[in-house]
Amino acid sequence: MARRRGWGGSPPGDDEEAARRIIGAAVELIGRTGAEISIADVAESLGVIRQTVYRYFPSADALMTAAAIASVDGFLDRLAAHVRGLRDPAEAMTEAVVYTLTEVRRTPHLGILLSSSYSASAHTDSLTSEEAQAFGMTMIGRFDVDWAGAGYDEPALRELVEYALRTMQSFFLSPGDPPRGEDELRRYLRRWMGTAISAQAGEPR
Structure with a gap:
């Protein structure tokens, strides 16, 4: 009963x-x-x-991950709209990282999937998990970027995703004191992450 x-x-x-x-x-x-x-x-x-x-x-962790995955489709739609028309890899990735870091504050489900803030000891590797990597590959696959033309083959794209995820993880774990605002963060990422992304065009495949 x-x-x-x-x-x-x-x-x-x-x-x-x-x-x-x-x-x-x-x-x-x-x-x-x-x-x-x-x-x-x-x-x-x-x-x-x-x-x-x-x-x-x-476990609660398994349920939280499932809930997060169930919530990301809407985020991916919003992100794709935000970076639409950006064809430069460095520019698109910079905007994607800034947007994601900002959106996590508004979308707890996304933060649970991408960050380790809710259980740091158990989730320090969450951003290099298969789920996070698949999320990242889906994310950049929706950009208006000619990745092949920019020098990115499949292995390079996967490394780019890992690099972007690790960059975001560092900001999740230590946002700074005080944290950078969006414009300041955008300048920082363009200078350092953007330079590294652009350098791929000159690398041998």
């Missing part, structure tokens, strides 16, 4: 629907609180016991 009272009185039809509803609850809670949430929080919001959530997600 208790099980029927859970799930808002409408139990999921199968495991896929259950996982989807758990992720949806996590996304909603993160958006409302702007912070890390627990398995207990999600279970309570769904009216189920914690073991029900653990059946689909073995």
